[in-house]
Amino acid sequence: MHRHMVVWTAVGMALCVCEPSAARGASPTADVPLIPRKVLFGNPERGMSQLSPDGKRIAYTAPLDGVMNVWVAPADDFSRAEPVTRDKNRGIRQYFWSYTNDHVLYLQDDGGDENWRVHSVEVNTAKAIDLTPFDSIPGPDGSPIMLPGGKPLRPTAQIVAVSDQFPDEIVLGLNNRSPQFHDLYSCNVRTGELTRVYENNQWASVTVDNSYTLRLASRFTPDGGMEYVKFTGDQSTEPFEKVGMEDSLTTQFSGFDKSGTILYFTDSRGRDTAALFARDMATGKDTLLAENPRCDVGGGLEDPRTGRVQAVAFNYLRNEWTILDPAIKPDFEYLRTVRAGEFIVGSRTSDDRRWIVSYTSDNGPMHVYRYDRGSGQTPGKATFLYTTRPELDNQPLASMHPIEIKARDGLTLVSYLTLPVSSDKDGDARPDRPVPMVLLVHGGPWARDAWGYNPYAQWLSNRGYAVLQVNFRGSTGFGKNFLNAGNLEWAGKMHDDLIDAVTWAVNERIADRSRVAIMGGSYGGYATLVGLTVTPELFACGVDIVGPSNIVTLLNTIPPYWAPAIELFKKRVGDHTTQEGRAFLEARSPLNHVDRIVRPLLIGQGANDPRVKQSESDQIVSAMEQRQIPVTYVLFPDEGHGFARPENNTAFNAVTEGFLSKHLGGRFEPAAGDIEKSTAQIKSGAEHLPSLK
Numbered sequence: 001m002h003r004h005m006v007v008w009t010a011v012g013m014a015l016c017v018c019e020p021s022a023a024r025g026a027s028p029t030a031d032v033p034l035i036p037r038k039v040l041f042g043n044p045e046r047g048m049s050q051l052s053p054d055g056k057r058i059a060y061t062a063p064l065d066g067v068m069n070v071w072v073a074p075a076d077d078f079s080r081a082e083p084v085t086r087d088k089n090r091g092i093r094q095y096f097w098s099y100t101n102d103h104v105l106y107l108q109d110d111g112g113d114e115n116w117r118v119h120s121v122e123v124n125t126a127k128a129i130d131l132t133p134f135d136s137i138p139g140p141d142g143s144p145i146m147l148p149g150g151k152p153l154r155p156t157a158q159i160v161a162v163s164d165q166f167p168d169e170i171v172l173g174l175n176n177r178s179p180q181f182h183d184l185y186s187c188n189v190r191t192g193e194l195t196r197v198y199e200n201n202q203w204a205s206v207t208v209d210n211s212y213t214l215r216l217a218s219r220f221t222p223d224g225g226m227e228y229v230k231f232t233g234d235q236s237t238e239p240f241e242k243v244g245m246e247d248s249l250t251t252q253f254s255g256f257d258k259s260g261t262i263l264y265f266t267d268s269r270g271r272d273t274a275a276l277f278a279r280d281m282a283t284g285k286d287t288l289l290a291e292n293p294r295c296d297v298g299g300g301l302e303d304p305r306t307g308r309v310q311a312v313a314f315n316y317l318r319n320e321w322t323i324l325d326p327a328i329k330p331d332f333e334y335l336r337t338v339r340a341g342e343f344i345v346g347s348r349t350s351d352d353r354r355w356i357v358s359y360t361s362d363n364g365p366m367h368v369y370r371y372d373r374g375s376g377q378t379p380g381k382a383t384f385l386y387t388t389r390p391e392l393d394n395q396p397l398a399s400m401h402p403i404e405i406k407a408r409d410g411l412t413l414v415s416y417l418t419l420p421v422s423s424d425k426d427g428d429a430r431p432d433r434p435v436p437m438v439l440l441v442h443g444g445p446w447a448r449d450a451w452g453y454n455p456y457a458q459w460l461s462n463r464g465y466a467v468l469q470v471n472f473r474g475s476t477g478f479g480k481n482f483l484n485a486g487n488l489e490w491a492g493k494m495h496d497d498l499i500d501a502v503t504w505a506v507n508e509r510i511a512d513r514s515r516v517a518i519m520g521g522s523y524g525g526y527a528t529l530v531g532l533t534v535t536p537e538l539f540a541c542g543v544d545i546v547g548p549s550n551i552v553t554l555l556n557t558i559p560p561y562w563a564p565a566i567e568l569f570k571k572r573v574g575d576h577t578t579q580e581g582r583a584f585l586e587a588r589s590p591l592n593h594v595d596r597i598v599r600p601l602l603i604g605q606g607a608n609d610p611r612v613k614q615s616e617s618d619q620i621v622s623a624m625e626q627r628q629i630p631v632t633y634v635l636f637p638d639e640g641h642g643f644a645r646p647e648n649n650t651a652f653n654a655v656t657e658g659f660l661s662k663h664l665g666g667r668f669e670p671a672a673g674d675i676e677k678s679t680a681q682i683k684s685g686a687e688h689l690p691s692l693k
Contacts, residue, residue: 032421034669035395035462037657040455041650043068043091044388049356049368051075053164053304054101055349057123058356058370059084067091070104072123075354075370078385084121085128090644096159098189099167099350105131105189107157112640113608114559115154118172120189129192132157134176145179156561158182163210164258164350171197171208179560186212198235204564207253209260210307216240216253219564224571228253243269245571249446250274250296250480256281258307266297272479276300276312290314290322296477301328304348315477317402317414318342318451331355331371334379339367342452357382360452362400362418365389396421398461401429402451405504407497411473411485415501416449417510418457418467430508436515436664437466437505439498439531439539443522445486448475463657464666465517466510472497487572490551491530491588498527499535514540515664519656521545521642522612525603529590529620532597541600541663543656546612546641549591549620552576559610594623600688602632602659604652606639621684632659632685632692636678651678658689 047068049060058075061068064083068091073081084104085092095106102123107116118131136144136152144152158173168190173182177199184198184206200206203217214231221227224245229237243251250268257264261281266274275291290297290312298313303325310325311332319342323329335343341361348355355371366388374380387393398421405413423431438460442449449469457467471478472494474486486494498518505511518531518539525547532542548554555569555576574588575581586592601624605617617633624631634655636648643649654674661668675682675692686692 030422032396032462034667035397035458037459037650037653037669037674039389039391039395040459041653042646044365045390046368046386047366047388048095049358049385050095050097050347051349051354051356052097052101053099053350055351055354056101059095059097059104061092061095068093070095070106070121072104082126084123084126085119086126089638093644096162098170099162099164100189101167103189105159105170107159109156109640110154111608111638112606112642112644113154114610114640115156116158118157118159118187120192122190129189131187131189131192131194132172132174132176133192134174137176137179153179153560155179156559160184160206161208161210161212163212165211169212171212173200173206175561180563182206182561184208184214207255209256210258211260213260215256215260218253220248220567222567224248224567226251246484247480248568249476249483256307258305262308264300264309268296268480272481273297274480276309278309289324292316292322294478296479298477301345304350304352315450317404330377330379331373335371335382338369338382341367356385362452362454363397363458364453365392366453396462397453397458399427400451400454400457403429405470405501407473407493407500409493411482411497413473413497413501414471414478416451416457416469417505418454418461418469419510420461420464420466423466431466431510434506434509434512435466436464436540436666437468437502437511437517438660438664439502439516439518440467440469441498441518441520441524441527442469442471442475443520443524444476445472445474445490445494445523446476446483448477459653460660460666463660463668465660465664466505468501468505468511470498470501472501488574488584490526490573491534491590495527495530495534498531499538502538517541517543517660517664519543519545520547522547525612526590528601532599532601533590533593534596536596536598539599541602541659543602543604543659544617545604545643545652546606546609546617547603548612548616550589550616551585552582552589553619554612554616555585557613557615591620591623594620594629595627597624597629600630600632600659600663602634602656602685604634604643604655605636606641606643607635607637608640611641625684630685630688632688633683635681635683637681638679645678647674647678648680651675651680655680655689655692658692662689 043063046060046062059072062071069083069085071081071083092106104121109116120129134155139145155176160171160173162170172185172187175182181200183200186195186197204219207216209215218228226243226248228241230240247268253265263279268274274296276289276297278287292314295314295316298315300309301311310328311321311323339359341359344358346356357369357371359367368385369382371382372380398418401417403415405415448471460467474494506513518528525544528542528544531539574585603617607614621633651674654671657668
């Protein structure tokens with residue numbers, strides 16, 4: 001399977017230390033030190049380590065003048081590290097080594113617009129090249145396509161493949177010709193020379209193998225399924241596989257081994273959970289490699305020499321590895337003894353002699369090791385390198401408890417509960433008395449919550465709140481039946497699951513019924529707005545971060561390169577192109593029910609968000625103001641789908657902290673200039689939070 005980049009975005013939430021009023025009772029965290037926001041949400045000391053393919057150097061991200069940049073050091077001597085990038089704004093969040101061993105490649109957008117550019121940096125000289133220097137996409141008449149507001153539509157680059165067969169070249173996807181489709185280009189990382197190798201006019205994705213040969217392409221079908229074709233020569237194609245809508249998110253042909261003869265894919269057809277298979281391309285024979293009846297196959301570990309899958313992860317309540325290649329069994333057995341927690345193999349050298357291994361836990365920072373492998377059945381040795389956030393080692397962090405909650409129709413909702421440290425003295429995942437609670441809803445919705453260190457869960461529990469994270473129906477990882485149970489259920493059964501989880505927490509005497517907040521980003525922001533309109537009396541308040549308020553306007557303003565996937569949204573969310581479909585979606589849109597809102601609402605939005613446009617927040621704030629319904633609205637002009645700059649993330653968390661304290665009664669840390677250090681614009685409702693005046 002070829003190396004590829006996975007882009008993740010995160011959303012943040014959060015004013016003055018004050019204790020709750022005496023009328024609400026003593027805080028469950030009164031005897032626990034307050035963890036400063038800057039410790040939880042500021043820049044890590046180091047992170048994202050990667051070994052150069054030859055193992056001679058190690059790269060990592062660390063602050064440079066307060067902004068995260070890439071540093072490079074000899075693999076055995078961190079003291080000689082030097083910064084090789086000079087970003088002064090958002091920080092580097094995605095990078096990797098090229099096979100030249102002399103170049104680091106990284107992606108960066110402009111203010112969160114997700115129009116990614118790929119940059120190459122020569123490590124020895126720090127000379128940087130913008131490999132994708134395109135500022136606009138031409139329209140039919142050749143002039144730039146313009147966005148509302150007068151800005152040109154910019155292309156976005158994708159990393160399609162890198163290969164040890166071609167150290168100087170990578171394959172990029174670029175929609176600089178057509179905004180909907182990404183052509184494939186060969187790019188020289190030393191010179192920046194681009195050569196188009198495939199003009200794409202119809203495919204949502206194109207796969208190449210380690211020799212950069214075109215192999216597969218895919219597109220959505222009108223029924224919401226996927227059609228796969230294979231290339232046969234001269235860039236012509238023939239049918240390969242068809243996957244129905246019910247399996248389209250759980251069946252994926254992911255890539256080839258380095259020989260190009262074995263195709264790996266996950267498949268849920270004829271079963272519930274997605275299993276891992278290998279197909280011999282010469283014979284067409286499929287071999288089942290790994291399966292789990294409770295959850296889909298998750299991440300995998302590949303041999304850097306052959307591209308063969310050696311281990312796969314399954315994550316139901318927690319992550320568990322299934323070893324497929326006996327050669328790495330001694331390594332895994334040894335690594336499990338190095339320290340407690342779950343480990344991740346994040347980087348391996350080309351000869352597979354050296355790994356970077358990171359250990360995660362629910363109540364501590366990540367600890368990173370260099371692992372030098374042994375030989376045969378003899379394991380090697382792990383050498384500690386650093387802790388990502390060493391200040392957390394001395395903080396009163398809480399444990400995260402995996403739990404299973406039954407929905408009203410019998411579905412099992414895998415969830416995670418984090419309690420204030422001093423509220424659960426016997427450690428049974430039940431506080432000594434009910435406490436205020438924040439229902440923290442994940443985005444996607446085709447994503448999931450998982451066990452591990454979560455800065456928001458730690459922050460909120462430290463302020464005195466129970467934190468409940470629920471994998472409602474439609475979440476991924478738990479089989480196609482659970483995923484498909486969320487089809488057309490936005491503001492329907494997906495919301496019922498959240499309500500059932502709150503009811504469970506109240507009945508279990510975890511949550512104080514009168515002091516429950518709902519909060520989340522993206523889909524979680526939408527769920528917050530649904531919570532305050534569909535069940536207006538249930539929640540004491542809500543915090544919506546980059547959440548859509550009207551599903552019809554959301555789908556009408558998706559990025560152009562999402563257009564090939566529009567059938568997926570039509571079948572799983574609702575069809576905004578028909579009169580009946582629009583009526584259905586309008587009924588499920590909080591914007592049309594703002595008159596029901598009776599609880600306080602805080603909204604955070606990035607002005608450059610390409611997924612959930614600023615207009616989604618603007619329109620519900622305007623509708624509330626017209627009805628004289630209080631709302632507090634914070635806009636960040638240099639952010640997109642979530643708040644990437646620590647100054648902005650910390651500022652919104654400061655606002656949220658004061659907001660929750662006012663309405664739930666928890667503790668909060670003084671803002672101490674956090675708002676002023678950010679670009680936050682309080683567009684509405686500062687008067688509702690005294691500290692914002």
